[in-house]
Amino acid sequence: MTAKKTGASVDLSKVHNDPAVATFQIGYRQYLNAEGTLAADLPDFATERDTMVAMYRCAVLTRTFDAKAVALQRTGKLGTFPSSLGQEAVSVAIGAAMSAEDVLLTTYREQGAHFFRGVTLKEVFMFWGGDERGCKTSGPKDDFPFSIPIASHTTHAVGVATAMKLRGQAHVAVCVLGDGATSKGDFYEAINLAGVWQLPVVFVVINNGWAISVPRHKQSSCETLAQKSIAGGFEGEQVDGNDIIAVRTAMDEALAQARAGLGPSLIEALTYRLSDHTTADDASRYRAEDDVSARWKKDPLVRLRNYLVGQDWWGKSDEESLLGECKSRVNEAADAYLDTTPQAAEAKFESLYDDLPEVISAQRQWVK
Numbered sequence: 530m531t532a533k534k535t536g537a538s539v540d541l542s543k544v545h546n547d548p549a550v551a552t553f554q555i556g557y558r559q560y561l562n563a564e565g566t567l568a569a570d571l572p573d574f575a576t577e578r579d580t581m582v583a584m585y586r587c588a589v590l591t592r593t594f595d596a597k598a599v600a601l602q603r604t605g606k607l608g609t610f611p612s613s614l615g616q617e618a619v620s621v622a623i624g625a626a627m628s629a630e631d632v633l634l635t636t637y638r639e640q641g642a643h644f645f646r647g648v649t650l651k652e653v654f655m656f657w658g659g660d661e662r663g664c665k666t667s668g669p670k671d672d673f674p675f676s677i678p679i680a681s682h683t684t685h686a687v688g689v690a691t692a693m694k695l696r697g698q699a700h701v702a703v704c705v706l707g708d709g710a711t712s713k714g715d716f717y718e719a720i721n722l723a724g725v726w727q728l729p730v731v732f733v734v735i736n737n738g739w740a741i742s743v744p745r746h747k748q749s750s751c752e753t754l755a756q757k758s759i760a761g762g763f764e765g766e767q768v769d770g771n772d773i774i775a776v777r778t779a780m781d782e783a784l785a786q787a788r789a790g791l792g793p794s795l796i797e798a799l800t801y802r803l804s805d806h807t808t809a810d811d812a813s814r815y816r817a818e819d820d821v822s823a824r825w826k827k828d829p830l831v832r833l834r835n836y837l838v839g840q841d842w843w844g845k846s847d848e849e850s851l852l853g854e855c856k857s858r859v860n861e862a863a864d865a866y867l868d869t870t871p872q873a874a875e876a877k878f879e880s881l882y883d884d885l886p887e888v889i890s891a892q893r894q895w896v897k
């Protein structure tokens with residue numbers, strides 16, 4: 530078998546009864562179905578136990594972290610927090626595919642990618658606790674912190690990729706955004722310039738069905754979000770975002786293409802946000818509980834675990850040990866975050882300028 534390739538195409542001859550001047554097709558990729566059984570021939574890495582178990586461990590850690598973060602927020606010990614519940618396969622696969630020299634630029638829900646790249650649990654707790662020291666992480670030094678504004682980091686990614694190209698580096702900027710972000714002008718500017726300059730950048734659109742309370746069908750009339758890459762003059766594809774093998778494979782290919790100087794790519798990962806948008810949201814106000822319950826049947830962690838069990842790589846004792854380890858690590862990190870001495874009030878000025886202008890220096894002194 531080969532990976533499934535189906536999807537939307539645009540044939541102008543069917544619209545105007547004139548000869549088509551261009552045609553496009555968007556493929557769909559899946560290797561593991563919802564039950565964790567094979568839907569296509571596997572890439573080599575998926576036959577390696579250590580590789581697959583490492584991704585599963587990170588996904589479980591990410592989910593455990595999210596649950597603790599939500600609990601801390603509910604008790605007033607953390608700021609507003611966006612859970613990645615149900616989306617772990619996408620972010621973990623992204624982090625696993627990238628090299629240390631690549632640069633990661635994400636929105637606010639990709640904890641798994643950052644964890645896989647070496648960011649510590651405490652550092653992410655600190656970020657969401659409002660401590661700026663959480664932006665200086667143990668991960669790759671050029672990775673960007675979480676981006677809270679929608680789509681603004683897409684143009685930053687183009688800037689990073691431009692620098693890589695000018696320097697002749699075989700590195701890639703990986704920009705992760707949500708489905709709602711593809712409706713912003715920043716996104717269209719970014720894909721346009723990425724295509725014109727053939728930049729080494731991969732855009733990953735995590736389509737979780739909702740832009741806060743706005744459903745996908747009210748965001749865009751495009752049959753797929755992947756086809757928006759066509760406007761930028763480069764390839765796009767759709768993958769099963771709950772299939773970690775599909776996401777990792779698509780990333781591997783897109784990264785290789787960018788490193789070879791063949792330009793950008795766009796990957797649309799279809800998944801679902803099982804949680805509220807953030808801890809400040811109540812998703813029950815705009816979506817039916819039956820819809821959410823049905824989506825739990827496609828849980829990416831269950832799918833991956835079933836695959837590991839089917840390969841005789843994982844068992845009950847492994848699972849119990851991992852859950853205990855993750856709980857211990859997360860609790861330890863939370864305690865370390867809570868025990869951290871807060872910064873002085875004047876610390877807010879430290880990252881503004883190399884040399885503070887006189888007027889701001891005076892403000893700093895006043896605050897102090």
